[in-house]
Amino acid sequence: MAKPLILVSNDDGITAPGIRMLVEVAMRIGEVVVVAPDSPQSGMGHAITIGNTLRLDKSIAFADLGVEAYECSGTPADCVKLAKYYVLKDRTPDLVVSGINHGSNSSISVLYSGTMSAAIEAAIEGLPAIGFSLCDYGHDADFSHIPDYVEQIIRQALEHKIPSNTTLNVNFPKKSNEPIKGIKVCRQAHAKWQEEFDERLDPNNRRYFWMTGSFVNFDKGEDTDEWALVNNYISVVPCQYDLTAHHAIVRLNEWNF
Amino acid sequence: MAKPLILVSNDDGITAPGIRMLVEVAMRIGEVVVVAPDSPQSGMGHAITIGNTLRLDKSIAFADLGVEAYECSGTPADCVKLAKYYVLKDRTPDLVVSGINHGSNSSISVLYSGTMSAAIEAAIEGLPAIGFSLCDYGHDADFSHIPDYVEQIIRQALEHKIPSNTTLNVNFPKKSNEPIKGIKVCRQAHAKWQEEFDERLDPNNRRYFWMTGSFVNFDKGEDTDEWALVNNYISVVPCQYDLTAHHAIVRLNEWNF
Numbered sequence: 240m241a242k243p244l245i246l247v248s249n250d251d252g253i254t255a256p257g258i259r260m261l262v263e264v265a266m267r268i269g270e271v272v273v274v275a276p277d278s279p280q281s282g283m284g285h286a287i288t289i290g291n292t293l294r295l296d297k298s299i300a301f302a303d304l305g306v307e308a309y310e311c312s313g314t315p316a317d318c319v320k321l322a323k324y325y326v327l328k329d330r331t332p333d334l335v336v337s338g339i340n341h342g343s344n345s346s347i348s349v350l351y352s353g354t355m356s357a358a359i360e361a362a363i364e365g366l367p368a369i370g371f372s373l374c375d376y377g378h379d380a381d382f383s384h385i386p387d388y389v390e391q392i393i394r395q396a397l398e399h400k401i402p403s404n405t406t407l408n409v410n411f412p413k414k415s416n417e418p419i420k421g422i423k424v425c426r427q428a429h430a431k432w433q434e435e436f437d438e439r440l441d442p443n444n445r446r447y448f449w450m451t452g453s454f455v456n457f458d459k460g461e462d463t464d465e466w467a468l469v470n471n472y473i474s475v476v477p478c479q480y481d482l483t484a485h486h487a488i489v490r491l492n493e494w495n496f
Numbered sequence: 497m498a499k500p501l502i503l504v505s506n507d508d509g510i511t512a513p514g515i516r517m518l519v520e521v522a523m524r525i526g527e528v529v530v531v532a533p534d535s536p537q538s539g540m541g542h543a544i545t546i547g548n549t550l551r552l553d554k555s556i557a558f559a560d561l562g563v564e565a566y567e568c569s570g571t572p573a574d575c576v577k578l579a580k581y582y583v584l585k586d587r588t589p590d591l592v593v594s595g596i597n598h599g600s601n602s603s604i605s606v607l608y609s610g611t612m613s614a615a616i617e618a619a620i621e622g623l624p625a626i627g628f629s630l631c632d633y634g635h636d637a638d639f640s641h642i643p644d645y646v647e648q649i650i651r652q653a654l655e656h657k658i659p660s661n662t663t664l665n666v667n668f669p670k671k672s673n674e675p676i677k678g679i680k681v682c683r684q685a686h687a688k689w690q691e692e693f694d695e696r697l698d699p700n701n702r703r704y705f706w707m708t709g710s711f712v713n714f715d716k717g718e719d720t721d722e723w724a725l726v727n728n729y730i731s732v733v734p735c736q737y738d739l740t741a742h743h744a745i746v747r748l749n750e751w752n753f
Contacts, residue, residue, distance in 0.1 A: 284542030284573070285607045293693075293705040316541070316608075320707065324691045347620060349739055350542045351573075363604060363688050395751045402748075404686075405741040422753035426740040429661075431620050434581045436550075448550040450577065475753070477744035482606055483683040484662040487734035491659075494652045496679035496732070 243269035243333035250353025257339035273308035274322035315357035335361035338371035346428035362406040428463035500526035500590035507610025514596035530565035531579035572614035592618035595628035603685035619663040685720035
């Protein structure tokens with residue numbers, strides 16, 4: 240039986256330790272092709288490059304592993320589009336994996352996440368896809384506790400098939416002295432970022448801002464990704480790209496249009 | 497009774513004709529404050545600026561109308577965050593409106609849309625919000641057939657309240673000889689962009705690409721935004737930021753985790 244073809248992307252850039260870990264795990268399972276941003280793209284959400292040009296070059300980032308890799312000047316969503324329509328063309332990947340992100344993409348962060356935008360873009364293209372993130376923002380984040388779980392989730396996705404028009408948002412607890420308790424299928428917690436703007440003056444006395452914020456979870460449910468992560472479980476949330484609030488259609492049909 | 501406070505943003509930038517039309521309509525109804533990008537941000541999706549600084553300056557773009565306005569170096573989502581946490585602070589807007597976008601944001605384009613990311617960001621912040629887009633990509637797009645409809649939708653939203661945790665994605669047909677037939681509440685059509693990459697060589701003989709694409713609608717439903725627009729109706733889709741594919745949770749709970 241032919242090995243499955245696994246496309247790997249991310250948003251921290253092709254040289255991030257997280258994508259290397261993901262490539263190494265994917266190589267245990269299948270043939271791997273990497274198309275990833277040539278520089279960090281965190282917080283890019285589902286941005287795409289329109290009105291501007293894109294670069295795509297062969298990359299030596301995974302030459303030591305013998306893996307075919309390309310680096311792209313665009314966003315994670317651009318990378319998946321270029322991979323599908325230009326790099327792979329007639330080769331259809333059996334799975335697209337994105338990450339492993341340095342930092343959480345649970346609950347509302349899924350919207351801001353470049354990692355998840357690569358997975359969602361793949362789902363739009365009809366490809367099974369998973370985004371992986373570790374709740375540790377450091378460039379030197381410790382991924383050592385998760386590779387076997389990443390492998391398990393990838394193998395399960397290949398065996399059981401990801402439900403159509405959905406993609407998986409997988410988040411891992413930060414490494415701690417507590418062992419991971421297991422994997423939980425969850426819903427996205429109702430939460431948001433409470434922002435603060437740190438106002439400063441540049442050397443020319445012109446005002447600028449740093450956005451900082453703290454995460455606020457409004458959701459007391461024990462079936463959420465936040466609950467799972469706080470309790471040292473790996474969270475798996477199936478995500479869809481149909482944003483329609485179907486329950487609200489009835490309400491809006493009462494308006495005077 | 498105090499006039500409602502209406503916050504206006506967009507993604508085509510503060511000098512685009514579409515936002516001027518929206519400000520003029522909003523002024524018929526309430527007090528208007530503008531916080532918009534200082535340059536075009538089309539296709540920025542739900543990107544936010546992290547790891548980099550933001551500028552925010554008073555803008556003279558609407559001085560002729562006597563409207564308080566600010567221009568921001570960031571994305572549409574950044575603009576809404578800055579508006580809420582810095583510009584308006586204790587003043588809570590009664591409504592946030594974004595647009596009017598030069599170009600369609602119907603069906604799958606809602607994910608790539610900077611216009612809609614401003615509206616969705618407002619919804620995350622608990623603010624009622626509407627994104628408006630016209631199916632005409634030109635900088636000189638003709639908005640003359642829609643201001644009264646924009647006013648009607650804003651007034652209805654203020655009167656009936658937008659359902660919690662949702663925001664409205666409103667798209668208008670391009671101006672034609674056919675009159676608009678009315679306003680339809682719709683769901684997001686199942687569609688995607690089929691991409692092509694136009695490969696070129698720069699003056700140094702290095703390869704670059706333009707992404708081009710054509711829109712493909714897979715959805716035969718007559719309750720979709722695409723159906724409405726093709727049939728010369730205005731489409732109104734309620735959108736949510738909970739991406740959980742709740743129906744898929746049962747399926748995933750059969751996996752071996």
